[in-house]
Amino acid sequence: MDQYIVFGNPIKQSKSPTIHTEFAKQTQQDISYQARLSELDEFEQNVKDFAQQGGKGCNVTVPFKERAFKMADKVSDRAKLAQAANTLTLLPDGTIEADTTDGAGLINDLIENDVPLKGKRILLIGAGGAARGVIQLLLEHLPESLTITNRTVSKAETLVERFAGLGNLNALAFDSLEQGYDLVINSTSASLSNELPPISETVFKPGGYAYDMVYSDKPTVFVEWALQNKVKLALDGLGMLVGQAAESFYVWRGVRPNLLPVVKLLRA
């Protein structure tokens, strides 16, 4: 049986084992998938040990995505742009291949929920690893513009430089934002501690859309805030989580599982 692991710290809350086990059932693949805590200074060694024991691949979550990218022998184009990896493939000759599937996970979920992107004005809040992983794919869907805003505005400007040429991209400070973006995406880790990014509620457009990359059992504070400001649909990141897992599963197994039954199972 082929073995897979997700490494993170913390890792207890991870839903990845449930998701991949469901995908395996759906597609009749014979795999095992476990969550494993990695001490902060042991991540690279843990991956190498797992590869030596015959492990076929691992997912990588907070705070190891950049280190996963750096330790790989080969990297996909999308991982290179994101400078981060959430999916490592461990080849029998010891080679480690890195990829990132977070962007695909977000886009899959937006498409599944009929959120329009083409010709739309998108605001992305945050400029950390989570933001970097989705910029390229958002631009590929031809929005009118993608604005990146961040508490530390220089980080948003750095991202605009890195992705320049891929689309109409700009950086603005929290207090200089325009009004009424068609889609507002929160990629900050603020929701994890029930905080809202300190920006004006006028960024939301009545009838528009909002997306929080974080998820929890209850609606996140960002989702609630967006709904109070009359967006048509505000989604949390559960669908993105399942979507990125499906893309990782595809990278490893060459089969695309169905997302919706697994999202439903996790909500229940």
Ligand code: ATR
């Ligand atoms: P991740 O990989 O999850 O994106 P990260 O790289 O540490 O994690 O980035 C966290 C992001 O959340 C950053 O954009 C951070 O803003 P700064 O770059 O200014 O630090 C943002 N963030 C975290 N807590 C926040 C808060 N309370 N308000 C606004 N932004 C916050």
